[in-house]
Amino acid sequence: MAKRRVLLKLSGESLAGARKEGIDKSCLDSYAAAIKESVLLGNEIAIVIGGGNIFRGMAGAASGFDRVTGDSMGMLATVINSLALTASLQAIGQDALLLTAHPMSPIGSHYSAPVAKQALREGKVVLIAGGTGNPFFTTDTASVLRAIEIGADLMLKGTRVDGIYTADPEKDPSAKRFERITYDEVYARELKIMDLTAMTLARDNGLRIRVFNMDQEGNLVRLMKGEPLGTLVENE
Ligand code: UDP
Secondary structure (H helix, E strand, C coil), rough: CCCCCEEEEHHHHHHHHCCCCCCCCCHHHHHHHHHHHHHCCCECCCEECCCCCCCHHHHHHHHHCCCCHHHHHHHHHHHHHHHHHHHHHCCCCCCCEEEECCCCCCCCECCCCHHHHHHHHCCCCEECCCCCCCCCCCCCHHHHHHHHHCCCCEEEECCCCCCCCCCCCCCCCCCCCCCEHHHHHHHCCCCCCCCCCHHHHHHHHHCCCEEEECCCCCCCHHHHHCCCCEEEECCC
């Protein structure tokens, strides 16, 4: 039976743990353990990580950098995060390969979809860093793009909440969680899951995305075992 190929998107902030900034080593180690277990369960795992715990282009623009420079700094932040998780995976004996959108040897190899797919088939976790390689995009867009390029069966978007709600559950206690929702309904209800560039790319290419709570220990492994946690977004 063919293995399930999954692209996991983690925000930069999720690596910061309670500190909200930088990289929390215990957080990193617990993600690495869960990812290794997911591979042992028979999944192929590619990972895209954001950079918001270190730098965001918009913040750079606000403090006087031009946007292109700020975004380059943000893309480099994603490489720092991905390098850290690659090292944590390797430290526990999980083979991992770091690929970067910009040529950055010897830090990582230059990304191409065939190289990523070959490494996944070999059982390596593949970290795809540097966003799309272009300013004015987000790592959500990068993860949708990479998921489509490598032919992922599913994208998992780890967030701080356990799925998509009718309203912000932190503000509205009557908000209800969707188990499944279509892209059309996400647009119609103006739900903010990802930026519209990422959403449209996912919808137009029929990528299925499951939004789940990454902060709750054990969730990633439960998902890999087939539990329907969070909210699934798909076309009709
Ligand atoms: N970025 C970019 N192009 C991309 C992806 C990311 O310029 O294709 C920059 C952008 O400045 C962004 C930063 O990298 O603010 C960090 O990415 P993101 O904000 O998506 O990280 P997250 O919120 O997931 O931590």
